[in-house]
Amino acid sequence: MKMPLVAKASACVFGFFLFLKLGLPLFTSPLPYSVLAMYMILVLISTLLYVSIFEDDYSNFYLPIVKFLRGDEGDNAVRKMSRIAVFVMIPLFMGFRTYKSVQPNFEPPFPQRVIHPAPPGSAAGFVNPYGGDEANHEKYVQEGRKVYYENCVFCHGDKLDGKGFFANALNVKPANFADPTTISMLQESFVFWRVKTGGIGLPEEATPWDSAMPRWELILSEEERWKAVMFLYDYTGWKPRTWELDAE
Amino acid sequence: MLNSLLNKSWLKALPLLFLAVVLLFGWTPLVAADEEHDDAAPTAETAEENALPTDDLAAGKMIYEKLCISCHGIEGDGDGPAAVRFQPKPRSFKKAKYKYRTTPKGKLPTDEDLFRAITLGLPGTGMPDWADVLSEKKIRQVIKYIKSFSDEWEKQESSPHVVTVGTVVPTSPESVERGKKQFTALGCQLCHGTEGRGDGPTASALKNHRGDPVYPRNLNKNWLFRGGGKAEDIYVRVNTGLSGTPMPEFSGALDNEKSWDLANYVRSLSPEKTPERGSLIKARSIEETIPVDPDDPIWQEGEPTWFPMMGQISFEKRLFTPSVTDITVKSVFNEKEIGFLLIWDDRSKSKTSKPGAKKISFTDQVAIQFPEKLQPGGVKKPYFIMGDEKLGVNLWNWTSEDNRFFETNAYGVWNNSEVEQSGSDISGKGYYKNGQYRLVIKRSFQTSDSEKDIQFEKGIFYPVAFFAMDGTNGEKGSQRSITPWYFVFMEPEEDKSVYYYPPIVIALVFGLEFILVKILKKNHKKENV
CATH class of the missing domain: 1.10.760.10 (Cytochrome c-like domain)
Known part of the structure; x- marks a missing residue:
């Protein structure tokens, strides 16, 4: 038996919706609502275009709907009931949506927080003084370990996963260095800048008033800060992002 | 006949299209904040997975020297770099005194006890749960290595008595x-x-x-x-x-x-479920004057909001071992005032020590922090620990020793900028009992000093943060337990128009449906004529 065009069209729209909503998140991060809405409008318009492009198709598509809405004398009880149900459900649903949208919705001001803001120009000049010294690398890393475990471990954690025992008290969660999207995506100079000036040194789009990252230049020497950065990369096994890699 | 239907059909399809869009996406505007998603990612596994020694002891040593030495030390005597500031200190495997065992006191733990401690970690300490990083095999290898630090293990009797949990007596x-x-x-x-x-x-x-x-x-x-x-x-x-x-x-x-x-x-x-960190204190509206007695029935009602606290470690002097770990807050308001009930645990009611005393201690203290002024848009705030040079904070303080309520303003920790106000607009009452403080602080919405005091209105989100100091723990000044910014909110009276719109919309849509069906029926009749 041939599938009615209406069923085909709705299956197509619904199938796309399911794919975008449930299928896609299996491979990548879930779509934001606005993007999902945009895709679905495109799907809907193309479907309607498809069914209305030929006259035959169009009447095949349109007539069953018209018949359903109009109601025919020969309709059986099921058809009648579902017709009434549709006519009652739509206004109720619209009323509900209206209630939801006019209902006072108190949401705290929500800043669009930039996680990796552009560092100030001065940050580009930070160069690791121990960078080329391969012979003493291990020594510096061990000194960095000491700095980390005397200062950073409380928030960033023993596993460098941002789950130190103070972490739950914080609103902006401490960075998880083990995560492939943190220090491995950043240049050493950027990481150093973040350590040096801390949360309070962030530009306004990164909500400096909320970040608990201390301004370590007040507490640690420049040498200690570089060694701590070296320890982060050594422990996690990540390599800092470099200009050479970018150029490739 | 069919032609006339088709000519008009585009028009007729419009309401359908409209309905379809509405049904799919609802009435909300088609913009919404991006949902945040978990950035949970597996911890980087060691690359030398394949190169691990086959000998368990050697493999355990390798893991130990990568993951454990920072606290427990390369020699296993618990003096890694973390030992400097951790309290309790990391375990010394040389001394082999283990707290968490199933064996009698003073005896060595079983391998299972050690396995448990490593797998689940020790909550509230620097010892994390290692199950997501180390496989069971690796944990067993580490245990073997840890035991090699002390010869106590060789001296112990063959099979120690182990406490096992007998037939369960369910709680009642x-x-x-x-x-x-x-x-x-x-x-x-x-x-x-x-x-x-x-x-x-x-x-x-x-x-x-x-x-x-x-x-x-x-x-x-x-x-x-x-x-x-x-x-x-x-x-x-x-x-x-x-x-x-x-x-x-x-x-x-x-x-x-x-x-x-x-x-x-x-x-x-303890509560049945571990409390969850709140983000917003929803103040409850009351008719009465706000009672200052923390035990007043009014304060029994309403949902509390729970905030974990951490030591202040951003500015010297820092506090790595805070005594106050969390604070519970309730808030109420009436037409004129807003009040807070703060509940926090403290091991002792502290007193300022006399000069020259062996153990220095101070008064216990708590503070509620607000911005001096709200910034336009409400997003920008003063720095969360005692403000900054540009944006100041208004603090409501209470000290337990002299039961004193006073207000201060601060513009940063690093410059000792905290200044006490000459007059105080806050009042309240607090007491200490059985290891717990309960304190009410209240203030009228408006004060005479709108430059230094936060002014309140209903329907606005006010940033709020909390500080606590346990004087016996040596906490004073910058050494304190802190929270980041949260919000407090007083809900305004309900606008009745909320209930007018939905019926109007329902009637309108129903009317449209009716007209649509009418048109469809009319066309149908014409076709059949």
């Missing part, structure tokens, strides 16, 4: 009541306090085997029990004690049923 009011009697009969309250908040009369004098002060556990916060917060964990603990600490083993005094009763009682002191 009767069991809890019997457990409470056990608690008193065994003298638990001498250290842990009458209500179990670690505030017993002997609590402040306790030392461990190293001579460091140790604090009896606050039994009201089972999520911080190092050896686990379930009743069966407590069962094992009371039977085995904690080696190297004054916590005795009560196995001689407890049979299976008594152990369960005591465990059920201790478990009942």
